[in-house]
Amino acid sequence: MSSKIYITGLGIISAIGNNVAESLDALSNSRSGVHKLRHLRTRHQDTIPVGEIDLSDAQLIERCGLPPDFKTTRTALLGLLAAREAATQAAISPRDGLRTGIISATSVGGMGTTENLWLDYLNPEKSGDWLKYIETHECGDSTEFIADELGFKDYVSTISTACSSSANSIMYGARLIKHGLLDRVIVGGTDALSRFTINGFMTLMILDTQNCKPFDAERKGLNLGEGAGFLVIESEQAAKNKKVLAELSGYGNANDAYHQTASSPEGAGAYLAMEKAFKISGLKPTDIDYINAHGTGTAINDLSEGTALERMFNKKLPPISSTKPFTGHTLAACGGIEAVFAVLAIQNNMVFPSLNYVNPMPELSFAPTTEIQKDKVIDHVLSNSFGFGGNTSALIFSRHN
């Protein structure tokens, strides 16, 4: 069983940039991508700031190099752009004799399209080419679209565990390599904004009408976002003679089993997930140089996660930030997007700031870092992703030596 997982490619698109270089520039300059909606039409468009990518669907189709009348979803297009960027950096080809899989993740799938066409689908008097969109509704469709466009089809699958989805894709992909079932995997996730999701989160009353402030005592909720983040991960053998960006050294998944949407006050599931990740990596909490928290800015998550972190790190936390004030909460894609950020932190020896933080939470003894830090060597990064249904995941990324 191959024991090391090497990361050889990164790909990302989000409200702060259309690729890795743009994202790093925004992170380095504290430039948030959270604004009022410009493209998606909804009753709530003036109420909530979101991390919307400033490209229309037509522009995304063009960037993907597809004909203008190509029928696929925004989720799929974002996924392709990010997955392609990662595959290009990793210089992998479907014809080089290595078994390559694609494990993606999504919560929205094609709902952004379905919600606009649903009544027409049900109306037998209406017909047209747009019926082709019906097949794009399912979660697995965007993954198969990416697989078809990139040509990798040895193994394809899709995970949906709410906001821990793409962290789980990365974990599953790594294990497929360790068991010798694949040589390399493109792993991550994608989610586009949709009225379904925006309205869904509005009913939960956990959206901030201002830019979110994770771990702040006055925090009011999260900002939704959209995007895609993918890594190419390879076995040691497959990555021979390649530039290795970082390693996935640890991972863990657990369930809070407390409530359908709320995390337990003590963050029991979060603690278990981190504990498993440390066990796999062989590292100790004192080895971690930077924590990229899930940090959504909701009353419940930040308290729950903060409590679990204090217990795990014995109240002595390394620099910690949530990058969700930059991108918004990209739901199923956040694990993949934040994995890209974790690797960038290692490559550039940077800690990204936790924007909008002002007031310390009385329940916690730590404060997130509010300035970008460039003075510390970052060897190991912990990245957390927690989702509805109590699904808790933690990943550890490490410098490749």
Place this chain on the structure above:
Amino acid sequence: MNELIDQLKGEIIEQLNLEDIKKEDIKNDAPLFGEGLGLDSIDALELIVLLEKNYGIKIANPADGKKIFQSVGTMAQFIQDNKK
């Protein structure tokens, strides 16, 4: 007031899909959350929508719900005090 309370009980049963509960089972001052009916935070959100849809009263902060939804009695009082 009694009419409002009776109406409210029916609406609560319907909104929260409390199939096996009848109006007579819900005492005016019995706690709705925790013990009593054992409702939870998702039910609180449902009740916030009920207030807006049926009575035109908007609650912006879900944390306010705790006091308002203590019992059917407190709910009815709140509606009476705030109805437009």
Place this chain on the structure above:
Amino acid sequence: MEMEAYIKGTSVISAQPTFNTTDFLTEIVETDAKYLNCIEPSYKEFLNPIMARRMARIIKMSIAASTTCMKDAGIEQPDAIITGTALGCLEDTEKFLLAIIENDEQFLTPTSFIQSTHNTVGAQIALQLKCMNYNFTYVHKGFSFESTLIDALMLIAEGEAKNILVGAHDEMRDKYYRVCDRIGYWKKEAVSTMQLINSASSGSIAGEGASFFVLAAEKGANDYAKLRGVRTFYKPESETDIENKLTTFLAEKKLKPEDIDVVVYGFNGDNRFDPIYHKLKNNFFKNSSSAYFKHLCGEYQTAAGFGMWTAANIIKTQTVPAAILIDQAKHKAIKNVLIYNTFLGTDHSAYLLSAC
């Protein structure tokens, strides 16, 4: 390390009387209905009213099936819960979507949104059991269930779990049926389920179900069968490509096609996709007995769950019921059973089960 597991418990809710019974398809339901609805049990013994009031049908079905499955396996807490579903909770998704459209994004309530997330079933099972262990949900079309099994086999090989609850669940609702009908998923004419395999037209009949299994690392006294492996083939190039892949799969287990006693095929009456089954049946697996299952459960992305239940019971009972046998039986004892299934001709999968 061999990635294999023992099927220690099963429970299936389907359009057939399969739930909570030891009867193996001697009583079956024959119908020419547009789509096959599950025969549902009374949920009172599985769910208290406070829990059940929010739950849509597919969640109740999955809780009932998973509870009886664990009872069948004799375990109280699984070491992992892994579910596969292509469509998630369709009823709640449709409900919330329609509410958004009809109310112009106003007065919406959270319950159907929360329940519409794909991992709701896995989460509700964990909540009921207070199970804090590994919990994943796969949502990839005709590979949703296969992905859960591959994950479970890896977990067992890693020594991370001794008993894993895996499940496949998908439901069919009237609106979604009509939507899929517009792109040719279903038969236009009424077809009796027992005549489905002979149907010469395109489209199939829709189905739904919840199929749960406990996969165990260690052999037990009452296991159904051993799950030796699962392979998925995405858009295989040709029949030859499929045969080569099957040859490789069997060779890894030191087997040849003639060692397979029974092949369970995913015939669904759709003349666009059934030809591959005919070809395998007449050539590659010409020495094996043939069976099929989708005329009993209907076609849906995770129907292979019903297929695996069928295969496991074929081994346990050492019989191939008349309702599923194609042509004459060719086997003597039943040691090895292979399932070959495709969903819409793009997602193909093969499962190997053997007697313990």
